[in-house]
Amino acid sequence: MPPRREPRRSAEPSFPDVAQLGEAIATAIQSALRPPQRTPLETMYNLKLDKFEGHEGFEGAERWLKHIEKTFRVLHNQGNLPVEKWVETTSWFLGKDSASWWEQEVRRLSPAEMTDWDVFRELFWRRFVPPEYIDRKKQKFTELRQGKLTANEYYRRFTDLPRYHPDVSGNPAEMLRRFRLGTKKK
Known part of the structure; x- marks a missing residue:
């Protein structure tokens, strides 16, 4: 009869425990399937939001602002975009002419007004959607x-x-x- 061998123990460093190996594989698969965290600006660019140039007409301006605001509400409700960042994020989507307009307006505003979405919306409407x-x-x-x-x-x-x-x-x-x-x- 051949000599009796002792079974391998999982405590040996050269032979990993099957349960540990399975957990490691499961964790690797889950992390590969989970999308990477994106910044609000990356999220906005991935949504392919149009830039507002300033010459789209009254209906175009109204439609653009409505779409931006709707997008921000969704991102805010998901916890991705605080209301305090709405104006700053919007400024990334202003084209040359409209960005120049906003830079002029910012010079006249207080620091609190510069980040207030209601102030931005009011000024935007006054400039691009006339009475x-x-x-x-x-x-x-x-x-x-x-x-x-x-x-x-x-x-x-x-x-x-x-x-x-x-x-x-x-x-x-x-x-x-x-x-x-x-x-x-x-």
């Missing part, structure tokens, strides 16, 4: 009738335009009255 544009949109809402529009198209316009007329949009009874007034009678 005349808002007045035309209010007028469109006031005169909105279904006419040849489909019911869906009328509803879409009716729910989009009130943001220019906050006095009416804040009153549900007035909104209902205006909706009925504008629809076709059937």
